Amino acid sequence: xxxxxxxxLLAAVSVIAHAADYGQVARKASKYFGEGEWASAQALYExxxxxxxxxxxxxxxxxxxxxxxxxxxxxxxxLERSSAxxxxxxxxxxxxxxxxxxxxxxxxxxxxxxxxxxxxxWLSRPVDAALLNYYMFRAxxxxxxxxxxxxxxxxxxxxxYISAMAQGYMLCxxxxxxxxxxxxxxEISPDDYTALLYLGNYYADTxxxxxxRQYLSLAYGLRPxxxxxxxxx
Numbered sequence: 001x002x003x004x005x006x007x008x009l010l011a012a013v014s015v016i017a018h019a020a021d022y023g024q025v026a027r028k029a030s031k032y033f034g035e036g037e038w039a040s041a042q043a044l045y046e047x048x049x050x051x052x053x054x055x056x057x058x059x060x061x062x063x064x065x066x067x068x069x070x071x072x073x074x075x076x077x078x079l080e081r082s083s084a085x086x087x088x089x090x091x092x093x094x095x096x097x098x099x100x101x102x103x104x105x106x107x108x109x110x111x112x113x114x115x116x117x118x119x120x121x122w123l124s125r126p127v128d129a130a131l132l133n134y135y136m137f138r139a140x141x142x143x144x145x146x147x148x149x150x151x152x153x154x155x156x157x158x159x160x161y162i163s164a165m166a167q168g169y170m171l172c173x174x175x176x177x178x179x180x181x182x183x184x185x186x187e188i189s190p191d192d193y194t195a196l197l198y199l200g201n202y203y204a205d206t207x208x209x210x211x212x213r214q215y216l217s218l219a220y221g222l223r224p225x226x227x228x229x230x231x232x233x
Contacts, residue, residue, distance in 0.1 A: 022051060025044060028044055029041055029044035029048060030061075032044060033045075036068075036103075038065040038069050039065075042071075046062060049081070055087075056087050056091055059081070059082040059087055059092060060092060060095035063096055064112075067105075067108040068105060072115060075115055080119070083120075090126075093113065093116070093127075100112075106138070125151075128147050128150045128151055132144065132161075132164060140171070141169070141171030141172035142168070144171065145169060148161045148162075149161075149165060152165065159188050162181050163195065166178045166179075166181035166182050179199065182199050193219055196215045196219035196222070197216070197228070200214075200218075200228075201231070204231060
């Protein structure tokens, strides 16, 4: 891998030497990136950063390319350099997310965010919040429980994070714990429509019609939808 990277760097130097301008190099880097030539793309983005060390887009592309080469040391270096050159951390997170999804390697985003939390502990809470949203999107039950739990410990009366834990437990197939979380939501916010609806449906599906009617009636009183009406009937 090291020899290949050196060759790519030498090739990149040749390209720079003969390039009419920065834009030509950028187009070459974009081509390599689009074709999945991660080492070549990474090398060119590094040279672009040598000329423009505050380019958010180049950092994001180089980070994704490095991640797909499993080069965590390079990812860490890029993260630190971007911060040192005044690149906004949240825009960088968002651009890495976009590129990860565009390339069909969504897991790169999660890996990079976890690395960022390790390297920049003062960012751990916003990173955890972003990762919770990411795992909610991916419907990853165990990781939702993990990150919702982290956020909940910081805000123990946040129904948003308790509800997220309930969703995570549901995805894990642990309905007892999911019900515990929905009930905890109602202790804090008795008019939480989502919690009432989930509990009403759960008890209806498990045959406890008295509890089902109790929760579905409350939900219908808050939002009289045809769906809840049908469930009650």
